[in-house]
Amino acid sequence: MIEVSNVTYDYPTKAGIVHALRGVDLKLEGGKLYAITGRSGSGKTTLLSLMAGLDTPTSGTVFVNGVDLAKTDQDRFRREQVGMIFQAYYLLPQLTAAENILLSYEIGKKKEKPDVNALLRAVGLTSFHGKKRSTQLSGGEQQRVAIARAIAADAPILLADEPTGNLDNENSRNIIAILKRLAHEKGKCVVVVTHSEEIAGEADVRYHMSDGRIEARD
Numbered sequence: 001m002i003e004v005s006n007v008t009y010d011y012p013t014k015a016g017i018v019h020a021l022r023g024v025d026l027k028l029e030g031g032k033l034y035a036i037t038g039r040s041g042s043g044k045t046t047l048l049s050l051m052a053g054l055d056t057p058t059s060g061t062v063f064v065n066g067v068d069l070a071k072t073d074q075d076r077f078r079r080e081q082v083g084m085i086f087q088a089y090y091l092l093p094q095l096t097a098a099e100n101i102l103l104s105y106e107i108g109k110k111k112e113k114p115d116v117n118a119l120l121r122a123v124g125l126t127s128f129h130g131k132k133r134s135t136q137l138s139g140g141e142q143q144r145v146a147i148a149r150a151i152a153a154d155a156p157i158l159l160a161d162e163p164t165g166n167l168d169n170e171n172s173r174n175i176i177a178i179l180k181r182l183a184h185e186k187g188k189c190v191v192v193v194t195h196s197e198e199i200a201g202e203a204d205v206r207y208h209m210s211d212g213r214i215e216a217r218d
C-alpha cells in the first residue's frame with residue numbers, strides 16, 4: 001500500500017542543513033499495525049509527514065498503491081486516503097468535541113455519517129464530552145477526540161504520531177486495541193509512532209529509527 005523508496009529529507013536551517021532522513025526504505029501493507037520507535041530527533045515525525053503527503057522528499061519516492069505521491073494531488077490524497085493523529089491535537093477550539101469528530105467526515109465527503117456517540121464511547125468518552133468545546137477538555141480527553149476524528153474519516157491509511165503520549169495506561173491500551181482492530185478487521189494500514197515499548201509490542205511489525213535511518217525490529 002505504501003512504499004518508501006530511498007527517501008531523504010533535509011531541513012535547511014540557518015545553522016546548516018539538517019539531514020532528517022538519510023535513505024529510508026519501507027514497505028507497508030493494509031491489514032497490519034506498524035510501530036515505529038526511536039529517540040527524539042531520529043526522524044519519525046518527518047517520515048510520517050512524507051507518508052501523509054504533507055511534504056515531498058528531498059530525494060527518493062513515496063509510492064501509494066504504486067503511484068508517486070509527489071506527482072499526484074496531495075491535498076486530495078490526504079483528504080481521501082489518510083487519517084492523521086498528531087502529537088499536538090489540532091482540534092478546532094470554537095467547535096464542540098462532537099463537531100470536531102464530524103469534521104473529517106465532512107471534509108472527506110464520506111457517504112455514511114459516523115455515529116459520533118459510538119466513536120466517543122470507543123475512545124472512552126461519552127456524549128457529555130461531545131457537547132463540550134475542546135478547550136474545556138483535558139489534554140488526554142482532547143487526544144481521544146483527535147483519535148475519534150481520525151477514525152471517523154474512515155481512511156485506508158491511519159498515521160498516528162505518539163497518539164497515547166498524554167493518556168494513562170488503561171486508555172493507551174484501549175486506543176491501541178482500537179487501532180489494531182481497524183487494521184485487522186477493516187484492512188487499514190495503521191502506523192503508530194511511539195516511545196512505549198508496551199505499545200510497540202502490540203504491533204504486527206516493528207521498526208526502529210535512529211539518526212534518519214530505519215531498520216526492522218523483532
Ligand SMILES: Nc1ncnc2c1ncn2[C@@H]1O[C@H](COP(=O)(O)OP(=O)(O)O)[C@@H](O)[C@H]1O
Pocket residue numbers: 011012013018019020038039040041042043044045046047
Ligand atoms: N521544521 C524543522 N526545521 C529544522 N529542523 C527540523 C524541523 N523539524 C525537524 N527538524 C529536525 O529534523 C530531525 C528529525 O526530526 P523529527 O522528524 O521531528 O524527529 P522525531 O519525530 O523522531 O523526534 C531532528 O534533528 C530535528 O531537529
Ligand SMILES: [Mg+2]
Pocket residue numbers: 044045046161
Ligand atoms: Mg516527532
